[in-house]
Amino acid sequence: MGSASPKESRFGRFFHTSSVMCFETEACTCNRSLASVLLGFSKNTYYRFMQNPHINWLRFTILLAEKIINEHLKDLTSDQRADCFVFDDSLYSRTGYKKTELAAKVFDHVSMTYKKGFRMMTMGWTDGSSFVPIASSLLSSKNDQNVIGTTKKIDKRTIAAKRRIMAQSKGTDVVIQLLDQALKAGLTAKYVMFDTWFSNPHQIVQISQRGLNVIAMVKKSSKITYEFEGKRMNVKQILNVCKKRRGRSRYLLSVPVKVGDPAKDGAQIDARIVCVRNRSNRKDWIALICTDMTIDENEIIRIYDKRWDIEVFFKTCKSFLKLSTEYHGLSYDALTAHTAFVFLRYMFMSVEKRDDGTIGELFSTLSQVLSTILGNFILKYGPNREMAPGESS
Template structure:
């Protein structure tokens, strides 16, 4: 267990926490697999650790040099060369891609040529593809790296039929927010209809139901998407505007409507993730250069910092990391709490009666005998043996 210190001035404790994180999860070995290694001079892990420490010290290299607190044995040029390195990739939780324009008039700065087989070249090729195609490529790379998932969750920006059909072909079910558009149609009762037509043609559930409508459809067309897949559409009320509605599509026909809504709710975690990265880890504000490789390195370092925070929070606050011992502990704690309460009750109640009503011992005993006799049998058995009944 380790804690990321909250005091920005405690440099040594911050460094020790990050070092334990790197050692525990073998970050160095993972970075080597991404071709992150030194060619000469300062060790790679020293620069990597220094940049992570800066995130939690809330003090940039510029401010350290300005205040005279910079004590590292490498120069500013070494620091920026590390961020600009085009021959290395950076360790990240799953994967990400910074999209860029393929039009020359929209490109700022000098355009360098890279070997298309290198990591830098592949990153640039991916950055200039459509975002919906990049999503499929990122899923492929995550699966090849050994990651497993039951569902792919995404919002309406990605929920075109093609993006719903393709993950299904890879063995992954999709739960997505349906794009409310008249241009996207689904096969419903043998006809092609858009989501508005489907919603208006069906009877809605009344009362306090968690959803308004649930219907089976087929998503995709043979000409555009190769084939179609079975899916279910669940319509729910919009929390912001109760007169409005939202629609979810799921390709797992065995899921209940309540489970579809619950699982899709997990997608909100990514919104919290981005908010945390922007507000606390300086995503997009710490580096303002035009180098695509430097921006990629900046985002990767921010994401690594978020990983460190998540692991620290889980180890420090979440008792579920104890495994099965957690459940035994919780059950035992509940029994102890009940037992202690039943021991306190026979002592606290007579004392209050004696103080407030000035009752005699005989009156108090009569009251307690009557009170205990009215308790359920299991509560009477939980009282101390010397308590009057």
């Protein structure tokens, strides 16, 4: 597997011996404090490294993900298997840290309340077997009144300033920025997926203009309309005027629509809306939209199931990789660096997980042997085994 070029992420100018040691320490000492590790440098060196405003951590994670995906994982993925870019955000909590730079009151759509911290906008790649985080941005608030943390005046030509400008941009705009940088680095996928928070006609048209198909969940909003049979309707109206499928069908409705307004969005594209019963509430329904008109409804539903991989990623990062709890600094640059290192650890895990399944017959044979050994062990030493004559319990 290749390595991301230090020069391309502006790492090279600061890549001296102490920086390498800091990098290795942060990447490989999850769940361990600095005091428990034998360091060849002081803690001040470590903190200066984390707060360095010149390192482009966004570029670094994108380049590393490109190497892992294109040179390692894609060779293990069938051409018939749909790989996808997935976008979602998750709360990066900073409760109790009022002086954290750019920390804001952000809306948490899980608890449906405002909390202190950031929205960690994340882009990932999945083929249904492996998930690789590609890039992220800790989003503050575009409204200065909601920003409760400190702000710094920085030269707008620098990486640090561009990072902060992105932090106070709209989430939908950041999605396009991250996607453009990933495509420029050489990453590709058949589909782009996201949930209702980023699903609007303008966003779908923008992504389609970049040569990518979209599969997303549709908002049940009266303000978002699609062209259906020559009329502008929202998704609820479309469902009401169409005949639903009866019985135990996997989906209720499938109709072709046109997305976007040429005057507002610059183009209008063909898409298909598929209405599906809600698993958690059979009386409710959800709607999916797909711009690939060549695949059927069952394939749309199957591919969208892969979006759940990013939810597993968020849970793993917060529960096991110490996202937002390991580093307690107040610098926005340092928090960005910490997030990049958490992504790096997850990349290691994805590669390690996929490696075991790539050794073919040897993997199958080892699995069978281990199962046999485990079975014999249980029979011999298990609690329900029969006692040998003269053997005491």
